[in-house]
Amino acid sequence: MKDEIDIPIQKEEDLVAANVRRDNYSKVRDLQAMEFNTAIAGRLLAKDKIQVKCEKCGKEFTSETAISDSLKCPECR
Numbered sequence: 001m002k003d004e005i006d007i008p009i010q011k012e013e014d015l016v017a018a019n020v021r022r023d024n025y026s027k028v029r030d031l032q033a034m035e036f037n038t039a040i041a042g043r044l045l046a047k048d049k050i051q052v053k054c055e056k057c058g059k060e061f062t063s064e065t066a067i068s069d070s071l072k073c074p075e076c077r
């Protein structure tokens with residue numbers, strides 16, 4: 001009689017523990033995927049910032065400012 005009660009409780013605890021482990025695993029995976037995507041987006045953004053073509057003389061130059069700020073190289077400003 002005691003065993004019949006203990007077994008379902010044991011199984012439920014295992015199920016809860018398994019769910020917690022699965023949740024934690026999912027959170028770690030999501031976090032890693034998010035960091036990976038952020039790193040890619042950051043590299044693409046950095047690439048866009050580095051290569052800016054001057055709209056006046058056509059010379060490519062590096063810029064750390066926003067693209068909308070100016071499309072002219074420092075010499076043409």
Ligand SMILES: [Zn+2]
Pocket residue numbers: 054055056057058059072073074075076
């Ligand atoms: Zn220029």
